[in-house]
Amino acid sequence: MNLDSSPIAAIATAPGRGGIGVVRVSGQEIMPLLKALFPEVNLKPRHATYLPFLDADGSVIDQGLALYFKAPHSYTGQDVLELQGHGGPVVLQMLLARCLEAGKDIGLRLAEPGEFTQRAFLNDKLDLAQAEAVADLIEASTEAAVKSASQSLSGAFSKVIHQLVEQVVQLRMLVEATLDFPEEEIDFLEKSDARGQLTRIQLALRKVVEQAAQGAILRDGLNVVLAGQPNVGKSSLLNALAGDDIAIVTPIAGTTRDKVVETIHIEGVPLNMIDTAGIREAMGEDAIDVVERIGIQRTWAEVAKADVILHLMDASRGPTREDELIADRFPPEVPIIRVWNKIDISGHHPAIDVMEGSAHVYVSAHEHQGIDLLRNELLRIAGWQQTGESLYMARERHLHALQLASEHLEHAAYHAAQTDQALDLFAEELRLTQDSLNSITGAFSSDDLLGVIFSRFCIGK
Template sequence: MKLDSSPIAAIATAPGRGGIGVVRASGKQLAPLLAALFPNATLAPRHATYIAFSAADGSVIDQGIAIYFKGSHSYTGEEVLELQGHGGPVVMQMLLARVLEAGAQMGMRIAEPGEFTRRAYLNDKLDLAQAEAVADLIDASTEAAAKSASQSLAGAFSKTINVLVEQTIGLRMLVEATLDFPEEEIDFLEKSDARGQLGVIIASLERVFQQAAQGALLREGLNVVLVGQPNVGKSSLLNALAGADVAIVTPIAGTTRDKVSETIQIEGIPLNIIDTAGIRVIDEAVDLVERIGIERTWAEVAKADVILHLLDAGAGPTRADERIAGAFPAGVPVLRVWNKIDLSGHKCGVDAMDDATHIYLSAHEHVGIDLLRGELLRIAGWEQTGESLYLARERHLIALRSAHKHLAHAGAHAAQNDQSLDLFAEELRLAQVQLSSITGAFSSDDLLGVIFGRFCIGK
């Protein structure tokens, strides 16, 4: 992404036809552009003016609303002009071409993806976490995700991080002051309650991480893979969870030959449910298509966040079921789902056992589905605490984990003796750097290029 400060312009609304379309321009000084576009009119800052949008020869391209913002009251921190016209693609392209033509002598160019928001960040209108929240709000796929992104855009996440940074800096100042005046022989760790202060910071960080980790689920969701022998009801369970017939269900074993995916929401969390081909021993009796389907099943299992191992409650566990369970990747949560209790006579319920959590349900009768939904939320770490969730990104979680590690190291040094105060201070500094990277106080140009390069053009 270019770092020059040339004035920029782009269509700010989504491609396609619409009632209204917006062309946006931003630059340090837009007076020449305004004079070229509207030679006979003066736009009052922050006032909507109904006006004709004319070509260079005076012919009218469209009529609409023009709004001019001075840098102190604009989105980017520069002067901004927005032209709101009819949202036809041809009209928008003609209007953009006219803006570029009128601003040619100023060096105006097409904006790159995310460049308007990047300028807002560079001009201190937004911090980096707020800038990322702009893209998250645009991309939000659930109401809960949109609310969390809106809160982050308003600065809720940034304020929380800034409090942690200030607390860490405050403790650093005490430590480093003690290092500067060792002759006073003050028992720093005891008299300043450094360990207590550090404990408060760590506890706060852990709460923030929990909220951020739960919020991250709103962005990415969980990949939930249905696995089991043929004809145990995987497709019926997918349909029951989705609330629609998205998979073909027949009594014929091996009906599902390739994966079927459906994204559902539970308490606002997206779950990518993947129904796979039934697994059985691959031998000469299995045709080539089914063999490929089974291979693809194991490929999906390798990428799963949660595995739902379906079993027939009437048949009970078989050696084939045991072989399937034994091949699951280590570290991936597994729910044993005993299906068809309407035929087996088992009671609906959840049984947390040493090997796994067992759920008894009937996908066909839609009995026990809410219990399964609850267990999926539990595995996701979802808690309805009433606290705000932060729509965190992976880089935020990495920074929070790293900061926690450095604070834990600081605690280890504090537990030794005053001879380790220099190491204590260094770990606090490293934790501060990690926390500050979330809001952009310490961010490389390469990181900024990656972040803003993923925005849509015009934002």
């Protein structure tokens, strides 16, 4: 990706009113802008200077701090100017307009979304995984997500990826050296412990995959759909899990006509809870009004996209033919928790019974009994473990790259085990493994991918 070196400017703080607002400028050489804005002040690099921010006619827009960072010692690796004033939206817009006016001779323009961080990446101030962690840190909705994003931003995730790449490169060197000198007739796999090295790389990669997968859960959460017949307590269960009255609850069947979505957090893990319209599968369409029919159609649409399905049933009346018809339509690959609600009426005790392929949890949403059992089962299905180890705020592309690297290592192990020692194929799989890992940090990334990533940032970052 080619670096556009024209100077850029933007408001770097969030929209709305606040105590402090920041206007940021970055470019290869912005000294003419500094002289135009502050003709009588010589800003010292990396020192805060308190002064008035003047309009073109000499009137005062605001008073605040000006900070100048000389390249390459800045966030973007270019010259950077930050003007920190009061956080009123009109004040900041006036200050930004003044910067653009004063910088027109050097081609100063408004920054695109993510362009400051993009320049930091292109100038080797951050690698791609760290750059993505900037956006993840801003968007983090839980304390655990903040810690995970901070780990990635500090370079912890990138460090383990680089370590894996170094191990793969070492093994590649040995394999390709043997390919270059076949006349030595050295038993390569035995002498260099190639199989042992490969096994150690696979084990290290497996650990990174586990940590990244849990970090991905912190970032994206799980879509948990509550499904079942009308009046089995789906809305009550949503309220119990959320600890608040989110959904309307009445004894009238079919109260929920459309989905209700609420994100809750369990042990820092976001769960996108989706309460849906009750399903009356055995009844003909003529027996259901048009609004409820649309609600049921939308319920099945949500079920098709679910990561986890909570199939609610009434413990006071036991399983019914209707429950079986609903269960038969669930996607076979999606984890399902059978939730038996209303145990305060049925006389059951809070319990969980884990069977092959599903778990049965006995709860009372109304009395808040067994809710912790259900929360723990949701965490178990999510694969969440309190390991005490650092987690990395991985994205879908990171997980895909790690999975691809793992598959190439498996292919490499297969070729290494062949009696004819297919070293050329072994070497090629190691090369593909290296490419997959490098794509995470941006050492091997297409311009199209970079464009998509940075376009999703907020303006000012």
